[in-house]
Amino acid sequence: MTDEKFPPANNLPAGYVPPKVWTWEPGNGGQFASINRPTAGAQTDVELQVGKHPLQLYSLATPNGQKVTILLEELLEAGHQGAEYDAWLINIGKGEQFGKGFVDINPNSKIPALADHAPKDGGAPIRLFESASIMTYLAEKFGAFLPSEPRARAEVLNWLFWQMGSAPFVGGGFGHFFSYAPMKIQYAIDRYAMEAKRQMDVLNRQLADNEFVAGKEYSIADMAIWPWYGRLALDTSYPDAGTFLSTHEYDHVLRWAKQLAERPALKRGVMVNKTSGPLAEQLHERHDASDFLTKTQDKISEA
Structure with a gap:
């Protein structure tokens, strides 16, 4: 039966007709086809590394990742030393967001994800995912960049x-x-x-x-x-x-x-967990404030 309102000849590709039930085929997704799946959950048993600071960030310098690292650096700039953090690189192009450790923090397998190992109540670490949730949590924890009025x-x-x-x-x-x-x-x-x-x-x-x-x-x-x-x-x-x-x-x-x-x-x-652009603007991991001076990719390449 011909669809008179939406003739298949006008579709892209020409003649395409959506099936009654969609099924996934490898290759869907363009540039990100190698990692896209229609299912959730861990795909590997990889655990996450944990550094010396209470705040452990697992991310990549996409716009969503940069939101959180900007906030953390602004908190430190404002004098909140408790905002010191370790930023571990999660290479989403290689599917690292589907490792078990990452999925334990973010079941949605999207960066950024953060674990606070020193929450205000002194209890177990708090997991945080979704950038707005992370930012609101940090702003409230440090009483900065979110008005109380x-x-x-x-x-x-x-x-x-x-x-x-x-x-x-x-x-x-x-x-x-x-x-x-x-x-x-x-x-x-x-x-x-x-x-x-x-x-x-x-x-x-x-x-x-x-x-x-x-x-x-x-x-x-x-x-x-x-x-x-x-x-x-x-x-x-x-x-x-x-x-x-x-x-x-x-x-x-x-x-x-x-x-x-x-x-x-x-x-x-914006430099933290960045893997593209000029080498001097790439800091793949951040574990100390001095890393911006000594561990950008141009410095590592020279070593």
Whole structure:
């Protein structure tokens, strides 16, 4: 029976008709096909390493990973020495997020994941997954970057969760089809480009009247939003995405993105667990503040 509303000849690939029941086939997923699966749970028995600090982070410098390392470096910059941490590299391209130790912390097998071995109640370690959960926990633990006044706190959380709900359309939607999919699909790119630009407009309007996203104070909302939308505004996210989306038009986002990019703690935070780009900007693991001076990949290559 021919579908008159959606003729198969117009599908991509031409003639494709969705089956009544979807089944997984190796190769689905474009660039990430080698690690994508339709099931959860551990695939290997690999345990996680534990360093000397109470806070143990297992991550990669994707935008979601950078949110947490920016916050940790900002906490240290602000004098919270209890925020010292070990950052262990989880190479998602090699499927390390499916090791048993990682899955024990994050059953969803996504970075970042964090274990606090010195929680305030003195009890067993606390596991944390989902970047917003980690950031809220750390902000509350150290009493920083999340206001206590109810209205200001609510505004920060509004924008933190706006980012969590919106960014998948930018990353898994626009970014995937623009940069990673095995073919260029105009419908998908148009659909997600429109949504990415709408979100940039939302943020631009908010920043027109506010120095920072949630108002007058720098907060975890800024730290969560910058790796996604700040980098997009600065055209340092997906190759050529800034040009394609005309992100220079969002002048208030661009002002904010440049302002945050000059913060020393943010500069350090985006380097942690980074495995691409200039070697001087890659710190695969971070176990001490001095590592930024002695253990970036350019220093290791020279040794």
